[in-house]
Amino acid sequence: MAQRIVIDPVTRIEGHAKVTVQLADDGSVADARLHITQLRGFEKFCENRPFYEMPSLMARICGICPVSHLITSAKACDAILGVNIPENAARLRRILNLAQILQSHALSVFHLSSPDLVLGMDAAPETRHLFGVAATAPEVARDGIRLRQIGQQIIEILAGKRIHPAWVVPGGVSAPLTEEKRDQIAQMLPDGIAAIERTLDRFRGLFQRFPEEMESFANFPSLFLGLTDGAGKLEYYDGPLRLVAADGNVIATGLKPQEYRQFLGEVGESDSYLKSTYYLPMGYPDGIYRVGPLARLNLVTHCGTRRADHELGVLRTMGGFPLLSSFHYHHARLIEMMHSLERIEELLHEPQVLSPHVRAFAEPNCDEGIAISEAPRGTLLHHYKVDSNGLIRWANLIIATGHNNLAMNRGVKQAATYFVRDGKLSEGALNRVEAVIRTFDPCLSCSTHAVGQMPLRISLLAADGSVLDTRTRAI
Amino acid sequence: MKRPLVIGYGNTLREDDGVGVRAAQLLREALADADVMQSNQLTPELAERIAAASLVIFLDAAVDQPCGSVRSREIGAENADSWSHHLSPGQLLGIARQLAGFAPPAFLVSGGVDRMGWSEGLSTDGAETAAAMAAAAIGILSADSGELVAREHVHDARGSERGS
Numbered sequence: 207m208a209q210r211i212v213i214d215p216v217t218r219i220e221g222h223a224k225v226t227v228q229l230a231d232d233g234s235v236a237d238a239r240l241h242i243t244q245l246r247g248f249e250k251f252c253e254n255r256p257f258y259e260m261p262s263l264m265a266r267i268c269g270i271c272p273v274s275h276l277i278t279s280a281k282a283c284d285a286i287l288g289v290n291i292p293e294n295a296a297r298l299r300r301i302l303n304l305a306q307i308l309q310s311h312a313l314s315v316f317h318l319s320s321p322d323l324v325l326g327m328d329a330a331p332e333t334r335h336l337f338g339v340a341a342t343a344p345e346v347a348r349d350g351i352r353l354r355q356i357g358q359q360i361i362e363i364l365a366g367k368r369i370h371p372a373w374v375v376p377g378g379v380s381a382p383l384t385e386e387k388r389d390q391i392a393q394m395l396p397d398g399i400a401a402i403e404r405t406l407d408r409f410r411g412l413f414q415r416f417p418e419e420m421e422s423f424a425n426f427p428s429l430f431l432g433l434t435d436g437a438g439k440l441e442y443y444d445g446p447l448r449l450v451a452a453d454g455n456v457i458a459t460g461l462k463p464q465e466y467r468q469f470l471g472e473v474g475e476s477d478s479y480l481k482s483t484y485y486l487p488m489g490y491p492d493g494i495y496r497v498g499p500l501a502r503l504n505l506v507t508h509c510g511t512r513r514a515d516h517e518l519g520v521l522r523t524m525g526g527f528p529l530l531s532s533f534h535y536h537h538a539r540l541i542e543m544m545h546s547l548e549r550i551e552e553l554l555h556e557p558q559v560l561s562p563h564v565r566a567f568a569e570p571n572c573d574e575g576i577a578i579s580e581a582p583r584g585t586l587l588h589h590y591k592v593d594s595n596g597l598i599r600w601a602n603l604i605i606a607t608g609h610n611n612l613a614m615n616r617g618v619k620q621a622a623t624y625f626v627r628d629g630k631l632s633e634g635a636l637n638r639v640e641a642v643i644r645t646f647d648p649c650l651s652c653s654t655h656a657v658g659q660m661p662l663r664i665s666l667l668a669a670d671g672s673v674l675d676t677r678t679r680a681i
Numbered sequence: 682m683k684r685p686l687v688i689g690y691g692n693t694l695r696e697d698d699g700v701g702v703r704a705a706q707l708l709r710e711a712l713a714d715a716d717v718m719q720s721n722q723l724t725p726e727l728a729e730r731i732a733a734a735s736l737v738i739f740l741d742a743a744v745d746q747p748c749g750s751v752r753s754r755e756i757g758a759e760n761a762d763s764w765s766h767h768l769s770p771g772q773l774l775g776i777a778r779q780l781a782g783f784a785p786p787a788f789l790v791s792g793g794v795d796r797m798g799w800s801e802g803l804s805t806d807g808a809e810t811a812a813a814m815a816a817a818a819i820g821i822l823s824a825d826s827g828e829l830v831a832r833e834h835v836h837d838a839r840g841s842e843r844g845s
Contacts (some may be wrong), residue, residue, distance in 0.1 A: 271722075317725070336725060337760070337772075340779045347725075348780050355726040369721060 209233070209674035210667015213630045216240075216640045223650055225639060226665040227622045229591045229674075233629035236669070237334075240611075240643065242480035242650050249601045257286050257570065258376050264588065264603075265370050268649060270313065271308035273361060274581035275588075276374045277443070281577030283376030284597070287466075288571030292345045294561040295378030300375065301391075301553050302364050303579065304546040306501035307442065308318040308398070309357025310582035311499070311539040311546075314647040316350025317406075319536060322641050322680040323412055328634040329421065346408065349401040353543065356398045360550065363387050367544035374397075378565035388554055395551050399513070402544045406517055410524075413537055418526075422624035423642040424532035424617025424630040429485055431609065433580050436460070438507035440514075440545060442580035446679025448507040449485065449495065454528045460524035463578035466587060472604065476609070480650070482611040483604055491517030494616065498646065499538035511552070514545035531616055532645040541649075570596045581606055584645050608647040615643045629677060631666060683785075685822055686734035690723055691742050697794035697807035701740035704792070711815065714781040715822060723768040727777055732781030736788075736816050739770040743791035749806055750793040751813045753821060758784040769793035790817045 211250055214224035223242050230236040248267055255263060265272035277299050284291055286484035321334040324343050324631030326485045334340075340347035364383065365371030373380050396576030413420075434448045437440040447461035448503040449469075471486040471493065495501070502526070509515050521529070521537050529538075553559060576589045591600040607614075621642040666675035682775045689705025691698045709717040720727070723739075731737050733796050739756075758778045759771030768776070773775055778784035789808070792810040803811060 337776060337779070340776060344780055347776075351725045351728060353782070355729065358726060 212438045212665015212676035220541035228667045235623040238622040242478045245479040278588045280374045282575035285575035287568040289566040290561040291378045295564040305360035308546040312354035420533045432502040439508045440509045494612040511548035526583045535645040575607045683735035685736040687717045689740040690720040697796045700792040700811040703811035704740045707815040715816040728777040731777040742794045748794040
């Protein structure tokens with residue numbers, strides 16, 4: 207009789223989820239699904255709120271990447287105002303976004319995934335956490351903690367507090383950067399760059415110890431979507447979208463975020479609160495694509511900073527181009543952390559960074575605002591419609607984890623097929639099915655807007671749908 | 682020269698869960714020779730500051746002690762057997778010791794609360810508890826720490842007091 211495995215909860219991810227693995231009569235994996243089991247509903251309860259409340263309200267979606275929502279929401283509100291914000295406001299928002307990418311990637315790489323990478327996928331579950339890493343490789347834990355701290359401190363210095371700052375507002379930012387704060391940020395950067403260099407030196411070899419995981423962790427052709435500066439350089443704050451194919455060919459460029467309805471489709475899944483998005487011209491589910499660090503580095507020609515570009519060359523030499531295995535998300539995150547630090551340094555040295563002109567004022571001039579920026583996990587879109595009083599009438603959010611939903615599901619199936627043996631899910635296999643999800647660094651609180659903490663679970667189902675095995679782990 | 686560090690933590694969007702944060706605000710105004718900080722929760726990033734301190738006082742709300750009571754006790758470093766996003770004070774001391782080789786003496790000052798609804802601002806009881814927690818922290822900072830190691834101190838924000 208065919209069987210079903212349930213993993214519930216999936217651990218070391220941001221949010222609640224479970225995995226169901228459906229087995230065929232012969233014990234092989236017939237299907238596997240990632241179910242997001244929580245719902246929050248920010249798109250609904252923001253209705254009738256004044257549009258200018260949206261940045262602070264939307265930032266509450268997440269405690270990990272509030273800055274990403276803050277910035278994207280403020281950009282959508284800029285569009286409702288109908289203003290071009292001052293150049294320095296955009297510059298300061300960019301610095302804030304880069305700090306957010308740094309601290310979030312540090313959390314993903316060091317706090318959530320380094321236990322798998324440093325201790326091994328088969329290490330005892332009770333040691334697979336940051337403290338276990340600290341006991342084995344204290345320098346890795348120390349650098350990870352320090353890097354996240356630098357990102358958080360930059361956010362706090364710029365925006366007043368680390369979580370849910372209110373500094374980014376419709377029209378710009380609420381206060382300019384002072385010379386003292388600029389210097390305070392600048393003096394932290396060399397320490398961060400040194401920590402990333404140490405980490406890259408250490409992890410390049412470490413990644414090579416996982417050939418099976420490279421082979422089986424969402425390693426398949428897909429499209430890749432993300433912002434560029436228009437000419438192919440890495441960009442997080444603004445610009446057109448680019449879509450590249452699995453062979454590296456650019457299949458769409460100059461895509462305007464405001465026209466996303468023409469090229470992105472959204473579909474609800476019957477077994478999950480997470481919507482899936484797909485490239486509309488190719489239909490569902492063939493229009494599967496990935497976003498985030500791996501996608502961004504697959505679609506750009508270069509990062510635009512010296513150290514990050516060097517490491518991008520190393521990664522492409524080691525893994526090929528484009529990189530199809532989601533295992534390479536980890537390396538891509540480290541490169542983006544390096545780029546973030548280098549880019550912040552560049553921006554801080556631009557002559558106008560202390561300019562006091564950081565906010566444009568206006569009444570609402572448009573009844574609709576659409577904005578995109580690159581969050582740590584990938585492309586983030588906010589779309590609002592307002593009435594004549596500036597009250598929100600409708601909102602739609604497309605979050606990175608939603609963009610990646612089809613790829614995550616296919617990746618879970620691929621990993622389960624590779625690692626489930628004889629209808630059994632060993633502890634190591636369980637961890638690998640979870641680890642393939644972790645490569646995407648999904649943020650389920652963001653993507654489903656659900657209240658909750660962190661867990662997930664995996665189910666093994668018989669062909670008749672009965673549950674044969676369930677793995678549930680307290681965290 | 683090392684200085685004491687006071688960390689008030691809790692969720693200020695959950696009513697009296699924010700008593701530790703409020704106590705830290707009161708201490709920031711009252712203390713010039715200590716580092717006082719507020720946080721939503723305890724995370725590993727605090728380990729470096731802890732390892733650099735001469736003494737650490739954690740201020741937190743507690744639902745497992747009578748509302749209005751304030752309890753001060755010394756705590757030690759603990760090994761963590763799991764971790765997601767939040768650490769206990771002992772685990773945080775443990776990671777400071779693990780990564781920096783040093784965990785300073787530390788005390789947990791907890792304030793008993795029973796109102797943790799979805800709201801900003803403290804109740805009247807919560808505000809009194811926060812003030813009593815700040816007073817207890819000042820007591821620790823001004824006392825000989827050797828004396829405090831040997832005892833646990835329980836104080837009721839509404840009057841009574843006992844030592845153990």
